[in-house]
Structure formats: structure tokens, C-alpha cells
Amino acid sequence: MTTYKGINGFAVQSVATDPSPSDEGQVWYNNATYAFKLAAVTTSGTWASGGNLGTGRYRMGAAGTQTAGLIFGGAYPSSPYDLSSAEIYNGSSWTSTGALPSARRGPGGAGTQTAGLAFGGKLAPTGAALTTTDKFNGSTWTNVNSMNTARGMMGSAGIQTAALGFGGYTAAPGTSNATEAYNGTNWTSVANYPASTRDVGGCGTQTAALGFGGYVTAVVATSNSWNGSSWTATSSLNNAGQGRGGFGTQTAAVAAGCASGPAPAASTELWNGTSWTNSTAMSNAVSFRGAMGTQPSGLVAGGSPGSITSTEAFTGPGSPVTKTITTS
Amino acid sequence: MAYKYCVAECWGKGFITHDDASKYQVSGFPGNVWQIPANNQDANLWVNKVAGSFKTKAEAQAIVDVEVTAAQAAWDALPDEQKQQPFNKQRPTAIVLE
Numbered sequence: 259m260t261t262y263k264g265i266n267g268f269a270v271q272s273v274a275t276d277p278s279p280s281d282e283g284q285v286w287y288n289n290a291t292y293a294f295k296l297a298a299v300t301t302s303g304t305w306a307s308g309g310n311l312g313t314g315r316y317r318m319g320a321a322g323t324q325t326a327g328l329i330f331g332g333a334y335p336s337s338p339y340d341l342s343s344a345e346i347y348n349g350s351s352w353t354s355t356g357a358l359p360s361a362r363r364g365p366g367g368a369g370t371q372t373a374g375l376a377f378g379g380k381l382a383p384t385g386a387a388l389t390t391t392d393k394f395n396g397s398t399w400t401n402v403n404s405m406n407t408a409r410g411m412m413g414s415a416g417i418q419t420a421a422l423g424f425g426g427y428t429a430a431p432g433t434s435n436a437t438e439a440y441n442g443t444n445w446t447s448v449a450n451y452p453a454s455t456r457d458v459g460g461c462g463t464q465t466a467a468l469g470f471g472g473y474v475t476a477v478v479a480t481s482n483s484w485n486g487s488s489w490t491a492t493s494s495l496n497n498a499g500q501g502r503g504g505f506g507t508q509t510a511a512v513a514a515g516c517a518s519g520p521a522p523a524a525s526t527e528l529w530n531g532t533s534w535t536n537s538t539a540m541s542n543a544v545s546f547r548g549a550m551g552t553q554p555s556g557l558v559a560g561g562s563p564g565s566i567t568s569t570e571a572f573t574g575p576g577s578p579v580t581k582t583i584t585t586s
Numbered sequence: 587m588a589y590k591y592c593v594a595e596c597w598g599k600g601f602i603t604h605d606d607a608s609k610y611q612v613s614g615f616p617g618n619v620w621q622i623p624a625n626n627q628d629a630n631l632w633v634n635k636v637a638g639s640f641k642t643k644a645e646a647q648a649i650v651d652v653e654v655t656a657a658q659a660a661w662d663a664l665p666d667e668q669k670q671q672p673f674n675k676q677r678p679t680a681i682v683l684e
Contacts, residue, residue: 304608307601335660339668350599385671524613541602542614563616563678564657568596573604582605584628 270294279578294583300575303512303528303537308557308569309351315341316562317411317501319367319376320548321394324557324571325349326371328394329548331379333363335565339382344394346371347557347569356398362388364410364427367548368440369418372396375440377423380410387429391445393418405445407436413451413460413504415467415484418442422464422484425472427456433474437489439464449488453480457546459504459513466508468492468529473500477518481534483508495534497525503549503558510553512537512572515561517545522563528553528574540570588624589684591646592638593617606632615681616653619646647683654678 262285263269272287279297287294311329318332318341327347334341340361345352358365362379365388369375374394380387389404405423412426412434419442426434433454438445451458451469458472465486472478479498482489499516506512509531516523522545526537544561551557556572573579594601595618602612609628613621620638622629633640641649657678661669 300604300608304604305602306604306607307596307599309598310596336664382668382671538607539611539613541607541612568614569598571599571604579604579608581608 276580279580282578285583296581296583298579298581300573300577300579303526303572303574304579305526305538305540305570305572307541308559308571309347311352311560311567311569312345312354313341313343314565314567315560316546316565317363318548318560319365319379320550320559321367321369321374322347322371322550324551324555327550327557327559328355328367328371328374329559330367330374330376330394331358331362331365332548332560333382333546333562333565339363344399347559352569356394358392358399359401360390362390362410364412366410366412366414366421366423366426368414368416368421369394373418375418375421377414377421377440377445378405378408378410378412378426380427385429387427391440403444405438406447407434407438409434409436411456413458413467413469413472415460415462416440416464420464422460422467424451424460424467424469424484425455425458432456437484452482452489452491453478457500457517459502461504461506461511462508468504468508468511470504470511470513470529470534471495471499471502471516477516481529493533495527496536497523497527499523499525499545501546501562503547503561505549505551505556505558506553510574512549512553512556512574514549514556514558514570514572515540515544515547517562522561526572537575542566542568542570587684589621589643590624590629591641591643591683592620592622592633593641593646593649594620594633594636594638601636602632615646615650615683616657617649619649619683621646621683643683650681650683654680
């Protein structure tokens with residue numbers, strides 16, 4: 259009888275814990291779960307459950323990565339309506355960390371879990387828009403110089419010392435096209451976003467950002483790239499919607515979930531630098547999620563309807579993944 | 587496409603794995619209702635893994651309806667200034683399971 263050892267010259271390793279699936283084609287036996295496993299490469303994106311948030315929320319700020327995430331502020335469906343609390347993620351579970359100095363919904367977010375930035379936001383009771391900016395050092399927030407234009411629900415990109423905020427929702431009458439760049443000390447107004455848009459998705463860096471979707475006078479599918487000095491229209495999303503969870507870069511982005519009317523959608527679209535394509539939908543139809551990470555490895559947390567605690571981790575196409583070998 | 591339904595509480599990481607998601611689509615609804623493709627052995631095994639309780643479509647729809655009705659009542663009870671904020675979410679709408 260032909261055996262694996264006979265073909266390959268060595269036997270299948272028996273291990274108690276799955277190794278990293280970085281070596282495509284590698285086969286092993288997991289003696290804890292009694293299953294043969296295979297290191298493979300994903301052909302399409304997939305969503306898996308992540309650790310649940312301590313406090314459900316939507317319209318929160320977010321920063322970081324799939325294994326070192328940060329969410330802060332956000333909206334809650336009953337009193338107190340706006341949250342100041344923040345949580346950090348280690349790839350498996352969320353832990354409370356230092357709260358924002360003040361509650362807000364819809365702040366912009368940039369940076370990492372240990373060097374984050376929260377900017378702008380809105381207050382539910384009055385509809386007031388904020389210019390407030392706070393820096394996070396991994397445990398506490400410090401108030402720093404404010405933005406020029408008060409608004410929340412904007413697109414955001416970048417890091418703590420080089421961030422970008424664009425579009426957003428001001429006090430009445432509504433949407434903004436302002437774009438502002440932060441250099442670690444001050445905010446500077448730069449070229450306006452092509453249309454006054456709130457709940458616009460965003461990702462990338464201060465000099466190479468992407469803005470997509472949102473609400474103008476209705477939900478839109480437009481997409482725009484930023485080169486550090488000006489915005490250029492790109493090909494549009496396949497589905498119009500606001501409140502997308504955006505993460506990744508200007509050439510490899512993900513738009514996860516959205517509100518396209520009263521009902522949220524689970525749709526996911528991938529950007530390759532040229533066009534948007536539909537990908538595997540999330541498990542839950544949720545909008546206004548906190549989003550962080552890259553196209554190969556992203557995370558979305560919380561969201562609406564309600565103020566859910568669930569999170570979902572995205573593994574993009576072409577990423578290493580462990581598969582269980584079955585006989586069927 | 588035909589679907590089956592179950593009720594299971596999402597405990598977080600590991601509830602739906604990338605391996606699960608690469609084989610079939612699991613869709614969540616209010617009330618911890620989960621929709622999986624019918625006649626899919628892997629999906630049936632997932633329900634077993636998450637200690638899910640199978641429900642008929644009518645039973646699942648009833649659970650979802652209760653949750654949506656409660657969410658609508660909560661929205662209706664919001665102060666008017668909350669409802670009138672354009673950036674606030676809209677009144678939850680009914681969900682009809684496929």
C-alpha cells in the first residue's frame with residue numbers, strides 16, 4: 259500500500275497545537291482534536307468570529323490591527339447614548355482600557371493600539387459637533403490641539419503623528435467636505451473631499467488614503483483616492499451604502515457592511531487599487547462597525563442594529579489558512 | 587437556496603472559524619438565530635459544535651420577530667430629540683427569513 263511516508267520520505271507529524279499555516283501544502287495531525295490539517299491559501303476572503311466586546315456599541319472610533327486593536331467612544335441605544343469607554347483587543351479577547359476624556363459618537367480614528375488618535379465626534383442629546391482631539395499612549399488619553407472644523411462620522415486614515423480626516427457630519431444643516439491633516443501637533447485644512455459626505459468609509463495613510471461610500475443626500479457608492487494634496491475619483495463600489503467598516507490601504511482595501519436604507523447589509527467589497535469587487539459577506543448584517551487592520555488580516559467590531567458586542571475577523575484572499583481534511 | 591435554522595449563543599472567537607466560513611455561509615439574525623444551508627453536512631456539524639438547537643423556519647422567524655418588536659419598542663420610547671437626530675439610527679425594520 260502506498261503511504262504518505264513512502265511518497266514523501268517522512269511521516270505526517272503528530273502535534274497537539276496547530277503550527278502556523280505559512281508553509282502552503284504542509285500536512286499534520288492534530289492529536290488534540292483528532293484531525294488531519296492542511297496549510298492552504300484562501301481563494302476568497304472569509305469572516306470568522308472574533309472575541310466579543312465588553313460593551314456593545316456602534317459608530318465608535320477604531321485603530322490598530324486584527325491582533326492589537328483599539329476601539330473608543332461610540333453610540334449606545336439608550337441612556338447615556340454616547341460612550342467614552344475604550345477597549346483593546348489581543349486577537350482573542352477585549353479588555354477595558356483608559357476611557358476618552360469625554361463621551362462622543364462617531365470620532366475619527368487613526369494609529370495603533372499603543373499610539374492612537376481620536377478626533378472629532380458628535381453628541382446625541384444636542385447634535386453638537388466636536389473638534390476635540392485626544393492621543394492614546396496604550397493606557398491613557400491626553401487632550402491635544404483641536405481640529406479646525408467641528409464634525410463627526412468622517413472618514414479617517416493614518417497614524418497618530420500623520421492622520422487624515424475627511425468629510426463628516428457637522429452641526430445642522432449637515433454634511434461636510436472638509437479634509438484636515440494632522441502632523442502630530444496641529445490640524446491643517448487641505449483640499450476638500452469631492453462631495454460633502456458623512457459616514458464615509460476610509461483607510462490608508464495621510465498621503466495615500468481612500469474614501470468610499472457614505473451619505474450625501476442619499477447613500478452613495480462613490481470612491482475617491484487621496485495623494486497627499488488632492489482627491490481623485492476612482493471606480494465606484496458595487497453597492498451604495500453608509501457606515502462601512504473600512505480598513506486596509508489605498509491599493510488593498512476592504513469595505514465591510516453598510517446601511518443602505520433602514521436595514522443594514524452584510525456585504526463586503528474588496529478594492530485592488532483599480533476596482534471594487536464583491537467578496538464573502540459577513541455573518542451578520544451590521545453597519546457602523548469599528549474597523550481596523552489590513553486586507554489580508556482585518557477586524558470589525560460592534561455595530562448596529564442595536565449595539566452588538568460581536569466582532570468578525572477577516573482573512574483576505576491569498577492568505578495562509580489552516581484547513582481540516584475530511585473524507586467527504 | 588434552501589436553509590436551516592438554529593439558535594446558539596455566539597461566545598466569540600472560535601464560534602465561526604475561517605475553516606467553517608470557507609465551506610458554507612453562516613448568517614446571523616437577532617435572537618441568536620443562525621441560518622445555514624440545508625443539506626450541508628459540514629454546516630450540520632457546525633450546529634453540533636456550537637451546541638445549537640435546530641428550529642423550524644417558523645420558529646426561527648418567531649424568535650427574530652420578538653427581538654425586532656422589542657427593538658422597535660425601545661426605539662419608539664426614545665426621547666423625540668434622539669429620534670430626530672439625522673445621524674441616529676432609524677427605526678428597526680422587520681426581518682423576513684428566506
